[in-house]
Amino acid sequence: MSGIISNLINDGTTLVEEAKDEIKRVYKEDDRPWVVGYSGGKDSTVVVQLMFEALMELPKNDLNKKIYVISSDTLVETPLIIQSINTTLHRIQEKAMQLDLPIETHKVKPKIEHSFWVNIIGKGYPSPNQQFRWCTDRLKIDPANQFITDKVDSFGEVIMLLGVRESESATRANVIRSHSVEGKILMRHSSLNNAYVYAPIKKFSLDDVWNYLLSNESPWGDNNFDLHRLYQDSNSGECPLVIDKTVKESAGSCGNSRFGCWVCTVVNEDKALTGFIQNGQDWMKPLLNFRNYLTSIRDDRSMRMKYRMNGQVYFREVQFEDIDDKSYVLTPKKGGRQKKLELFSDYKVIEKENLNNYLKTHNIDLSTSDDPKILIKDDDNKLKRLGLGPFTMEARQEILRNLLSIQKTLHHPSDESYELIQEAELREIRNIWFKHGDFEDTLPKIYTETTNEELDWEKDERMLFDERDLSRLEIVCKEHGVDFKLFKKLLSIEKNHSGFKVRRGLMDQLSSALKQDYLHL
Structure with missing residues (x-):
């Protein structure tokens, strides 16, 4: 077995001690703040723990710049993983304050309008797959990059610390080498200006990682043996915090050999969820069933429109x-x-x-089943x-009903407030549905019917017609050969611009709606 013992270098310093010495040296070289990516997995835990220990060993007068430990919350993380991340971030922050270390912890989340459910249920995006993997950018890369960009704006330059290792895979090794400059510790970020990447454990093997974690207590009080059991229970590995669009493919799909989002449809089988369930977490079975349902309907032609958005x-x-x-x-x-x-x-x-x-x-509507x-x-x-386009409105309504049904009956053993979809997402979806022609305002009805609960929905004055009026309008449109979906879209565009003295963009939007391909086949 290889490991720390076999990685002794000539002067008797271990690989771990060498890494900590390098961290101290890089930290003291300049005043550029650090942003440390923490995913909750083994590699990022090693980086944060080494960094934490290195700072504890530095004199207080050397602790002169901020370190931000950030973790990505996609809002659809596997429940046990995000629970572990939340606990750890809280412990890191508390211990850092006790020791007067310049460390802040943050969770970065996608904007509500870019969340998984807003894209799937609101806009009708098909479930992600290898060819159309839209989720990584919106849910992980963009929120992390926005945080880094904000720090660049404040400080001029930042340094990202990532738990990437050359021995992970040949692809990862090639990516690291391609971004490295000979004789330089820092790598220039390939897409963010004034951001640099530092990989303090790039020479670590898998054995080095586990040997260190299981031989050194966490300075903030976590049990690294619990982390090891988490890997064993999930039959999986970590889903890294990805901050680079040019290398996102090398990060792998988190649903296969890594734990990440519980809704991951990029792979055929979610080994992480299956592993947790096989190891006693039966309460997550509905999540796995729903994830499999999302996968099964992706290429169902009756669930998809026959033209693009x-x-x-x-x-x-x-x-x-x-x-x-x-x-x-x-x-x-x-x-x-x-x-x-x-x-x-x-x-x-x-x-x-x-x-x-x-x-x-044959009276065929390409926007329906x-x-x-x-x-x-x-x-x-x-x-x-x-070709296929977004999920139909009927399909989106079905997905929402199924999701709310699971949320109503799901019982998280240690988090009574756990939600699969947030209220803010529901409100955003409702707004999108209206723009897509749902003048009947079906979302509040679906919510009440499925959950037997009421939310304080704001009355939307844009709802111009009741169901009887809409039926009459549809009949009139058919009589005059006018596409009813187009008619509702034009009404929606006009209403969104009403009340403004300067209705900038109105004619462009109306023109765009009138030029849609499906109207001119």
Whole structure:
């Protein structure tokens, strides 16, 4: 077994002592504040503990600059992990104050309008996957970078301390080397100006990490053996705090071999949640079931609109497979997910220029669950099908109902106030739904029906019509060949600009709505 003992250097100083000496030296070199990334996992715990111990050993007159320990809370973190992070941050802050160390702890969170549920349920974003991994930027990178940017604005330059190690993977080693300058300890951040990266444990092996943690008591009172058990129970590893968009892929998908968000759909199986449940945390079974449900509906064509958020219609070339003298339309799936086969004879082939007429004749609404069994012969004479866009409004309402149902019955063993979705997110989703044509204001109704509770909803004066009025308007639109969704969108845009003396941007928004692809197929 390799480890600290095997990592003795020539003068008898251990790798740990060498790391602490380097931390002290770098700390005293200048007055640039430090921002230390803490994810709650083993590597970041080593960095924070080494940094804490190094500061304890420095003379008081050398403690002349701030250190900010930040942790990312995506608002959908695995409950046991975020509970552990909250406890540790509190303990670090208390101990630092007792010892008069210049350390502040902070949690960085996404803005409500960028939260996971606002994107999924509000805007209809499809669940993240490897090809469309929109969550990392919005939930982790942007909040952390905003914190760093604020410190750069205040101090001119900052230094980020991260728990990255070269031995983690060949990819991680290459990333570290690509950002390093020979003979320099600090690496320049690849995307943030005036920010530098310091990796004090980049030479540590996995054994070095665990040997140190299990051989040295936490200075703020955590039990590192509990952290070790957490890894064992989750069958997993940590989800690092990512602060660099150019290297986010090397961080890995947290749902596979690392613990992170309980809703992670990037991978086929969430080993972390499964591991916790197998080790006695049965109360989390509903979370795993819901996560699997989100994964299962992602590519369900009846749950998705057939054009993008901006109204753009696009086409995907289809594949075919012949089995027993029959031809099938093939929908391939990523990873271990089962591919879908449908008889080619069940489809109707139409020319691209006839698509609009076909949809009107058969009264097909591409924003709903309607999924016509058609293949489009494009200009290049290849057969294609309509591409998928956001979740339909009906799908978003279903997701919300299911989420609220779980929240109502879920019992966190040590946090009675634990919520899956916050009230602020519900209010933001309600606002987005209105802009997307939900003039019936269905969210408060869904909330009351599902939870048997009432929230103090502000009356929205923008609700112009009752259900009977909307039905009449829809009939009038059909009689005159006007798209009802477009009509509601135009009304919403106009109402949002009413009351302003200068209605800047109104005509641009109206023009954009009128030019959406699906209106002009």
